[in-house]
Amino acid sequence: MKYRDILIFGEPVLKEKSKEVQNIDSNIRKTLKNMYEIMKRADGVGLAAPQIGIPLRLVVIDVGEGPIFMVNPEITWYSKEEVDFEEGCLSFPGVAINITRPEKVKVAFLDEKGRKNFLEADGLLARAIQHEVDHLDGVLIIDRATKTQRMEAIQKLQENIQQIEETKTLTKE
Numbered sequence: 001m002k003y004r005d006i007l008i009f010g011e012p013v014l015k016e017k018s019k020e021v022q023n024i025d026s027n028i029r030k031t032l033k034n035m036y037e038i039m040k041r042a043d044g045v046g047l048a049a050p051q052i053g054i055p056l057r058l059v060v061i062d063v064g065e066g067p068i069f070m071v072n073p074e075i076t077w078y079s080k081e082e083v084d085f086e087e088g089c090l091s092f093p094g095v096a097i098n099i100t101r102p103e104k105v106k107v108a109f110l111d112e113k114g115r116k117n118f119l120e121a122d123g124l125l126a127r128a129i130q131h132e133v134d135h136l137d138g139v140l141i142i143d144r145a146t147k148t149q150r151m152e153a154i155q156k157l158q159e160n161i162q163q164i165e166e167t168k169t170l171t172k173e
């Protein structure tokens, strides 16, 4: 089975606002399943469809308690309490940025069978939900960062990408 690669920062689709899913059919379920497998292979806890080049409002999250598939997720409530967390992103390999976000959220979404779901989350799950829903609106971790953090992150990312490219070249030879 062939997988699409996870897109890295710089790809225009990552800055787009993704479209709502109108019909949860077998194609959507297949996409969600692929997203989950791609995320697992990359050791991630969350993945949004635009990260594999599909501008649809689809999210997969697994913080160690099994997969949660979200179609058209909408955060309906944010706690007033905020927390700091070193946040990574599969589209920014090797980069982590300390970002302040609400500690808890409530999210409404459809599951892979089209059933309405509500979830109240805290900890890593609340963090992952906010991060992935951001992706659906074209918002990335550097958009949540300070100017200094952003410059450091982009520099680090460029170094990491260069390393990845060099490893690829070596493997080819």
Ligand SMILES: [Zn+2]
Pocket (backbone or CB within 6 Å): 088, 089, 090, 091, 131, 135
């Ligand atoms: Zn991300």
